[in-house]
Amino acid sequence: TNIGSILASVNPYKPIPGLYSVDAIELYRQHRLGELPPHIFATANECYRCLWKRHDSQCVLISGESGAGKTESTKLLLKFLSAMSQTSLGAPVSEKSTHVEEAILES
Secondary structure, three states: OEEOOEEOOOOOOOOOOOOOOHHHHHHHHOOOOOOOOOOHHHHHHHHHHHHHHOOOOOOOOOOOOOOOOHHHHHHHHHHHHHHHHHHHOOOOHHHOOOHHHHHHHHO
């Protein structure tokens, strides 16, 4: 659920097909926060918009207990931001994998 720009999420402890797909990235990048159901991509999109449209610095705090999904959430956030930065360079969303992105996500 969203509380303003805060996303409270629960780790389902199982994969949910399509939830974090390229199609989901494309969907959430086209909408503002609150226009679609709560999602980490919506939060990431808001950060990206504020960074580039308003030139405001951004910080994302991901917290939770051990096993809550903090690492996976960070990977998803970086995946979305990487796709957005590649889109701004003119590449289609389906071709958003770069060596830099892969190195960051693997770290």
